[in-house]
Amino acid sequence: MTALTVPLTVLGATGSIGDSTLDIARLAGLPVYALSGFGRLDKLFDLCVEFRPSRVGVPSGKVDEFAKRLKSANLAIDVVGGQDGLAELASDKGAGKVVAGIVGSAGLGSTLSAVRAGQTVLLANKESLVMAGELVMNTARTHNAVILPIDSEHNAIFQCLPKAVQDDNTAIHRTELGIKKLWLTASGGGFLHKSYDDMKNATVAQAVKHPNWNMGSKITVDSNTMMNKGLELIEACHLFNLSESQIDIAIHPQSIIHSMAEYVDGSILAQLGTPDMRTPIAHALAYPDRMESGAKSLNLFDISALEFIRPDKDKFKSLTLARHAIQTGGGACIALNASNEVSVSAFLDGRIRLTDIADTVERVLNDDELGAEFGRHFDELDEILALDKRVRDRTDVYLRKLTD
Ligand code: NAD
Ligand code: MG
Incomplete structure (x- = not known):
């Protein structure tokens, strides 16, 4: 598999990082394995119709309703709920790359679950490193997970390091x-x-x-x-x-x-x-190769x-x-x-x-x-x-x- 055929899980798919990531997925035709969203479930539903993931994560109280809605649209997508559901999606090896794009402390459990499973994690959720930096980095080392920063500053520094x-x-x-x-x-x-x-x-x-x-x-x-x-x-x-x-x-x-x-x-x-966040995200998606991001080039x-x-x-x-x-x-x-x-x-x-x-x-x-x-x-x-x-x-x- 080349970097560009590895299926993606996008946690926080309905947010701004989710938008930028899925824009690149559209542009490059990347396969999407799983998505999650918390608030805007109509938007999440539309993304399910468009990207046809295998799994989707919603708030715990919304699992049945969302599953029914998918079923009536003839979409066979496994629906999981709450923090446990997010942790399950994050560790699922059906995806080769996990984008941690949930905002705030709500992203910690899934980030940790992804690194524990030895995933390649494209990390936007900076709060998980603020809350649990040592735990996340040590767990990544123990379980051979790869953390690629997509916060633009950290991605820039990563690119400037040997x-x-x-x-x-x-x-x-x-x-x-x-x-x-x-x-x-x-x-x-x-x-x-x-x-x-x-x-x-x-x-x-x-x-x-x-x-x-x-x-x-x-x-x-x-x-x-x-x-x-x-x-x-x-x-x-x-x-x-x-x-x-x-x-x-x-x-x-x-x-x-x-x-x-x-x-x-x-x-x-x-x-x-x-x-444009699509640049650092595309860098991490294609790393160590490069891909088009859709971002305007700098004049x-x-x-x-x-x-x-x-x-x-x-x-x-x-x-x-x-x-x-x-x-x-x-x-x-x-x-x-x-x-x-x-x-x-x-x-x-x-x-x-x-x-x-x-x-x-x-x-x-x-x-x-x-x-x-x-x-x-x-x-x-x-x-x-x-x-x-x-x-x-x-x-x-x-x-x-x-x-x-
Ligand atoms: P956003 O508010 O646009 O989106 C947040 C996403 O998290 C949404 O999909 C939302 O449904 C989900 N979410 C919110 N609360 C949740 C909860 N309790 N449980 C599960 N999911 C929940 O936020 P954003 O701007 O995309 O930022 C996401 C993360 O990326 C943040 O940690 C932010 O610091 C970081 N980041 C964002 C940018 C950016 O350009 N937006 C740049 C660098 C880093
Ligand atoms: Mg930043």
């Missing part, structure tokens, strides 16, 4: 490879040139818009608070086996350079392209400037919080992720201000009661989910204080 590191991230520490540090680029989001007060008064409609990328609402809000870059910093530490001090962040508002690797001889290797003569700006740590305190979390330990990263997720959804519900998100995460990271867990490392999914739940409950308490 083959030895692409094959095994522990090789990054071999001095003869000469890797000095990594540069994560950030767009700076929609508030880069606005004041803190503008951020404070941002409407939901403003915060779900991004100047350069078209993405789901959670990651777009994260980009506007720059928590996205904080999560990506932690993601990069795990994917590339480096400490946070070896990763620098530069705001690059044009989103043309998607990230860089710096070597000891002064060389900085960068990956450039138009801001170098249209670029008038490539700017790089140091992030304003006062305005974007999420970056400091993320560095603090990974320095502290696995528990603090779980807390960072969970308190952010709960706060982002409170913001999207119109209950708090955009700037309350980072303030709330900070309060949680300073919480004495939870604090005893923050320095711990977690190697069991159940324990990670238990702390995630405690943090969510505690975050709700802080949010209620803001809104009462």
Whole structure:
């Protein structure tokens, strides 16, 4: 089988990563083995009609209804439900590649299940590495799973690293490879040139818009608070086996350079392209070959400037919080992720201000009661989910204080 005839499982098929992946599948005629969706089940149904997967995952309460609907359309597709169903799809070897495109902590169980089954995982769900980076990476090593990053920055860095590191991230520490540090680029989001007060008064409609990328609402809000870059910093530490001090962040508002690797001889290797998720996804789908993605090629003569700006740590305190979390330990990263997720959804519900998100995460990271867990490392999914739940409950308490 060539890379392009390997069947795909797309978890989170109805979202933005799902859209980009299935666009490429359409363009290249890739076979689809399984799909999953959570909210927009009409869209998931249409995708089933179009791609004729063997299996599909839906929320647990929707299995019978969805199965009936497929049956009446004469589609023989096995329907599974809930987190157990997602874990089953993720580990099913009927697919040769699993796209982890679910948003937030809901993606952790299936990501872990895929790596445990030794799958090739195209990882978009950065939250699973933030919550359980060591567990996911160690499990991948033990079970010979391959993790190919499709988050654009991490995919860019992957492309700029030597083959030895692409094959095994522990090789990054071999001095003869000469890797000095990594540069994560950030767009700076929609508030880069606005004041803190503008951020404070941002409407939901403003915060779900991004100047350069078209993405789901959670990651777009994260980009506007720059928590996205904080999560990506932690993601990069795990994917590339480096400490946070070896990763620098530069705001690059044009989103043309998607990230860089710096070597000891002064060389900085960068990956450039138009801001279109189909490029990193196609890279990972075809790796180590290359394929068409449908993305527009970059016209170098249209670029008038490539700017790089140091992030304003006062305005974007999420970056400091993320560095603090990974320095502290696995528990603090779980807390960072969970308190952010709960706060982002409170913001999207119109209950708090955009700037309350980072303030709330900070309060949680300073919480004495939870604090005893923050320095711990977690190697069991159940324990990670238990702390995630405690943090969510505690975050709700802080949010209620803001809104009462
Ligand atoms: P999205 O909101 O557009 O889509 C999310 C998908 O997850 C949908 O299919 C939805 O049905 C599913 N989902 C949501 N809640 C679920 C639950 N509780 N159980 C099961 N499935 C659930 O999000 P997105 O923008 O596609 O982002 C997906 C992931 O990819 C995120 O982790 C994000 O950080 C990462 N990512 C996205 C982009 C992008 O361009 N959109 C870029 C880089 C990384
Ligand atoms: Mg990214």
